[in-house]
Amino acid sequence: MWETELRGFADPLSSEISNILRSRGEADGRLPDVVEQSWKRCLTDYNLLPDAVPKAAVLSHSEIQMLMEQREEFMRIAEPEVERLFRRLVDSEYLVSLASPQGAMVLFRCDYQYLSELAESGVIPGSIWAEDQQGTNGVGTCLRVGKPVTIAGTEHYGSAIQRLTCLTAPVLGRNGAIDSVINVTTARHADARMNRMVQNIVERSARRIENGYFARMNRRNLMLRIVDGGVGVADIAEEGRLALDENGKVTSASSVTSRILGQDAGKLAGRSVEELFEMDQSIFDVRPGAPITLHYHGRSLQAALCLPESRQPTRNSLVPARPATPALGMVDLAEEALRINPILSQSLDRAQRLLSAGLPLAITGEPGSGKTAFAKAVARCCFGEDGQIVFIDCASLQSRDDLAALLQHRISAQRTCLLVDRIDEMDGEHQTALLAVLENDRQAGANGIGVIVISAQDLEHLARENLMRVDLVHRLKGGQIGLPPLRSAPDLEDTILDLFRIERDALGRPEVELDEDSRLVLLHYHWPGNLRELRNTLRHAVALADGKQIGLEHLPDNIVEEIARKDLTARSQSEASKIEAALRYNGGNVSLTARYLGVSRATLYRKIQIQKARGEA
């Protein structure tokens, strides 16, 4: 009792916060630290009352235009990323916006139908969300603390925006200053797991803008691109960048580099690369584009040197660029626009839970059904933040040494996810090597190693057919996720239309539409090549469309021909049954039946003969 009173006395703000939460039906509610600190600022510094926070002020169209023009180069990098993020979340009723350092939503992407719903809470283009005016909210609080934040439902200070969930990340510029905030808002209920997933995607988008803008601003410098994730991590969001002068001294460092090296960007400027890293060769001997290893306080980092945009290599400087030998198993882990329907979302959720519980995952499905994209998404969600992802494509492995070289990179990291693609093509030698690595890890009590294997065939089947070692199958069999073929998608039409929009926008043809015939053909085709075939077909159609309409002539011939064949068969079948019924009705009398059907006797005979011939064939 005493203790409670003393605590209440010591921190009246906390009890005021508890009262507000209680009045919202959150009797036991506790706010995350960052949110609680923000609420305290609302109560003390901004003098805001939760029920009387005014609606967000709004910039006029010309004011937004002016802000955009002032930051034209930045916007040129940010705009496609906002679009890309919006397309990724296309199915889930999310608004995507980019806010200026003052909190004004200057870029705004949202489904037209959803707009009016959000507008009720004041979320419209140009609305200003500074924390001192609107209280705790995604954009304003992110700007205030300079870190990614999620503000879910009643964690918003103003009661008028309690329905919203906002997931935000700052886009950092020179010396860590905030250039903008990228924000995703939904008025739908989203559970904590889904929020974490989207938050992760938002943060990666912010880093991609940071990196893109950094590259643009330093395009006249030599650039060292650094990856901490080891071989296989090639997502631009993960890359640190150091801009260098002619003498190999750092002129500027991106925020991801500061994170990788654990040093303020400002402190890196002026230092030479050779002073910062232990290198196997001088920076002046490095072949542009070729992968190199940098040693930094006992850690090995992967890097590549890039020439300035306009600079022609000279004999005295760096050696002319030759095509770089690709690093072992290096694949593009860049995120792509994926369509996540409720079924896929459930599978993602299941896969994440299993992987997080330390179980290996096997992803199976027909060719092109999205296994690799799915596996990358799961790996990124579970390991993207503080671990590394090592991608192994069994079809491109040359030798056991390749595998060993790939896997050794995991040793330096605390948490690693092995993503093994096309394991059904792994030969016996590699299977043994992989098994040995997994066993060693288990015996050494390795912490946090995740394994995802991708296979077109079920692992049990591979073992039965003697295509895979039984002990490896047992080691890998944790959770199995089978991705359904496209033809069985319950929302096939929506999938086609969503992916059509994605492809159309990617080719810069937002005006193009599918006509009725082509829509029907796409809907009735059986898609043996699944999502890959569908995306290729849509791209094919958009690329060939001259005007605004896509017709059958723009679709691949094989697809139209197959549907036409099916259609003919269906039509001939229905004609046969019509003739049969008419004959029956007319007691088998051909003359009467011909008259009944409105054709000549000869035509009816010919039709009957054709049907007979088909039946016999």
Ligand SMILES: Nc1ncnc2c1ncn2[C@@H]1O[C@H](COP(=O)(O)OP(=O)(O)OP(=O)(O)O)[C@@H](O)[C@H]1O
């Ligand atoms: N959820 C999705 N939404 C939209 N496009 C997708 C989705 N999943 C995959 N794709 C697209 O489908 C194509 C095939 O995907 P992916 O390579 O992941 O399939 P896969 O099953 O691994 O194929 P394979 O068996 O041939 O290796 C890619 O172009 C990818 O962009």
